[in-house]
Amino acid sequence: MNPVAQAQQDTVEEFQLFDDWMVRYEHIIDLGKALPNFPVEWRTEVNRIRGCQSQVWFQIEMQDSGRMDIQGISDAAIVSGLIALLLRVYSGQKPNDILDAGPEFISDIGFDEHLSPTRSNGLHSMLKVIYEQAALNLGSS
Amino acid sequence: MNHAATPLGMLDTAAIRADFPILNQQINGHPLVYLDNGATTQKPAQVIEALEHFYKVDYSNVHRGIHTLSQRATERFENARQTVRHFIGADSEKEIIFTRGTTESINLVAHSWGDKNLHAHDEILVSEMEHHSNIVPWQILAQKKQARVVPIPIDDDGALNMAAFHQRLSAKTRIVAITELSNALGTLPPLDEIILAAHKVGAVVLVDGAQSVAHKAVNVAELDCDFYAFSGHKVYGPSGIGILYAKQTLLEHMPPYQSGGDMISEVSFTGTTYNALPYKFEAGTPNIVGADGLAIALNYLSNIGLNNIAQHEANLLSYATDKALEIPGLHIVGSAKYKAGILSFVIDGVHATDLGTLLNQQGVAIRVGHHCAMPVMQRFNLVSTARISLGIYNTIEDIDICFTSINKALEILA
Numbered sequence: 001m002n003p004v005a006q007a008q009q010d011t012v013e014e015f016q017l018f019d020d021w022m023v024r025y026e027h028i029i030d031l032g033k034a035l036p037n038f039p040v041e042w043r044t045e046v047n048r049i050r051g052c053q054s055q056v057w058f059q060i061e062m063q064d065s066g067r068m069d070i071q072g073i074s075d076a077a078i079v080s081g082l083i084a085l086l087l088r089v090y091s092g093q094k095p096n097d098i099l100d101a102g103p104e105f106i107s108d109i110g111f112d113e114h115l116s117p118t119r120s121n122g123l124h125s126m127l128k129v130i131y132e133q134a135a136l137n138l139g140s141s
Numbered sequence: 142m143n144h145a146a147t148p149l150g151m152l153d154t155a156a157i158r159a160d161f162p163i164l165n166q167q168i169n170g171h172p173l174v175y176l177d178n179g180a181t182t183q184k185p186a187q188v189i190e191a192l193e194h195f196y197k198v199d200y201s202n203v204h205r206g207i208h209t210l211s212q213r214a215t216e217r218f219e220n221a222r223q224t225v226r227h228f229i230g231a232d233s234e235k236e237i238i239f240t241r242g243t244t245e246s247i248n249l250v251a252h253s254w255g256d257k258n259l260h261a262h263d264e265i266l267v268s269e270m271e272h273h274s275n276i277v278p279w280q281i282l283a284q285k286k287q288a289r290v291v292p293i294p295i296d297d298d299g300a301l302n303m304a305a306f307h308q309r310l311s312a313k314t315r316i317v318a319i320t321e322l323s324n325a326l327g328t329l330p331p332l333d334e335i336i337l338a339a340h341k342v343g344a345v346v347l348v349d350g351a352q353s354v355a356h357k358a359v360n361v362a363e364l365d366c367d368f369y370a371f372s373g374h375k376v377y378g379p380s381g382i383g384i385l386y387a388k389q390t391l392l393e394h395m396p397p398y399q400s401g402g403d404m405i406s407e408v409s410f411t412g413t414t415y416n417a418l419p420y421k422f423e424a425g426t427p428n429i430v431g432a433d434g435l436a437i438a439l440n441y442l443s444n445i446g447l448n449n450i451a452q453h454e455a456n457l458l459s460y461a462t463d464k465a466l467e468i469p470g471l472h473i474v475g476s477a478k479y480k481a482g483i484l485s486f487v488i489d490g491v492h493a494t495d496l497g498t499l500l501n502q503q504g505v506a507i508r509v510g511h512h513c514a515m516p517v518m519q520r521f522n523l524v525s526t527a528r529i530s531l532g533i534y535n536t537i538e539d540i541d542i543c544f545t546s547i548n549k550a551l552e553i554l555a
Contacts, residue, residue: 022503025499026553029554053510
């Protein structure tokens with residue numbers, strides 16, 4: 001199975017364990033707290049993701065192995081958790097696997113319904129950047 | 142229906158809430174607690190039904206028809222103007238111009254009055270607590286005229302710095318643009334003092350009533366302001382309708398803003414003459430039904446009584462402020478002596494968007510962000526605040542649920 005699709009399916013199943021959305025948020029926030037350190041020098045205008053009410057930075061690098069290394073950080077707790085979730089699914093994966101898998105697992109978790117009212121969390125902006133970078137680096141994998 | 146019970150300020154909120162169908166729903170499995178009235182207010186059934194009735198029974202174009210429907214529509218539209226006139230205490234219906242909202246009202250003044258009366262090196266005094274609609278039109282005007290926008294600073298507690306106002310007011314000042322109630326801080330600036338001083342130096346005063354008009358009684362004639370702008374949607378009326386009040390003497394000397402039908406008297410290719418007031422400023426088919434809906438909303442508020450509403454919301458604000466101060470690390474942004482209806486705050490280590498998301502999950506609607514007043518945020522070195530803004534249908538229970546939900550959110554975020 002496509003490793004990205006597998007990670008997506010694992011994530012969807014993980015979230016199905018919680019039936020209360022407040023508990024899901026708690027889980028998301030905990031994931032965010034465990035994000036690896038994001039150096040200050042990466043917090044550049046180029047790396048900033050627009051379309052978020054909080055500040056979000058992504059540092060994306062193609063590795064020699066043909067895999068995309070993604071790091072990210074936000075000043076908001078829920079968005080940091082969403083970043084952690086995206087990194088778990090997408091970081092270290094090959095661009096073609098990312099493109100094949102698509103971002104639909106987000107709506108399978110129910111994020112569309114629960115997070116889209118604000119449209120400020122920037123989840124869609126973050127996904128857009130990941131998929132754009134994957135498309136851009138398709139040839140190098 | 143009379144919703145006002147005695148003593149003063151004790152509104153019959155159960156009866157009021159029954160008039161607002163939208164409040165009777167669950168959000169994310171919790172009863173909706175709507176505390177974002179500063180952004181927009183909900184509509185009573187009386188307004189919703191009036192809009193429907195208008196379209197179903199009385200609708201046609203205004204001011205031009207020989208037929209019955211056009212006469213009925215014109216009557217409802219012009220009656221609405223009278224209602225607005227009485228609600229804000231204007232001397233004449235000629236002083237009541239229907240616009241799309243506060244933003245268009247301010248733009249109308251900036252373009253029409255500004256174009257004629259502002260010259261190079263003149264100054265426009267604008268408070269730092271204005272929302273963008275009462276800043277940007279003046280900046281554009283100033284740029285065009287080589288004039289200057291001069292800010293009036295805010296004190297640490299969110300009050301207007303009146304010493305600075307008096308210092309910066311001068312013979313160069315042509316207009317002072319000032320809010321009646323700050324949407325980001327809740328501050329009520331001392332308009333009487335501002336207007337008196339401005340008139341002494343020969344300046345006119347535009348009052349932005351967008352936030353205030355639903356929360357306290359207004360009388361533009363007593364206030365003696367020259368312009369007063371507000372929006373229908375923030376006063377329990379429809380969106381897309383607003384009001385510009387202007388003194389007749391000023392309107393008579395102002396050129397038209399937009400041009401087209403209805404604003405003319407005679408049109409020919411040798412020259413066009415403009416219509417009488419207020420129609421000179423109402424080009425094209427107006428928001429006929431919106432105007433009627435606005436009038437119904439204003440009547441609804443008048444029946445409750447604006448002083449009762451002000452007292453009710455002051456009670457809620459005081460209760461909410463006490464609750465807020467119990468939360469460790471919470472800082473209220475804007476604690477001026479005179480304020481109304483708005484509680485803006487930040488909590489140490491908590492991003493406002495996280496708080497807003499977790500409150501929404503519990504059915505509580507508040508606003509987080511810069512509140513379209515970035516200079517206020519810059520003044521207090523903030524990116525955003527969380528804002529509770531009150532309305533007639535809010536209750537002590539709403540405030541309790543809100544703060545229980547805030548505490549729950551803080552537990553999760555800790």
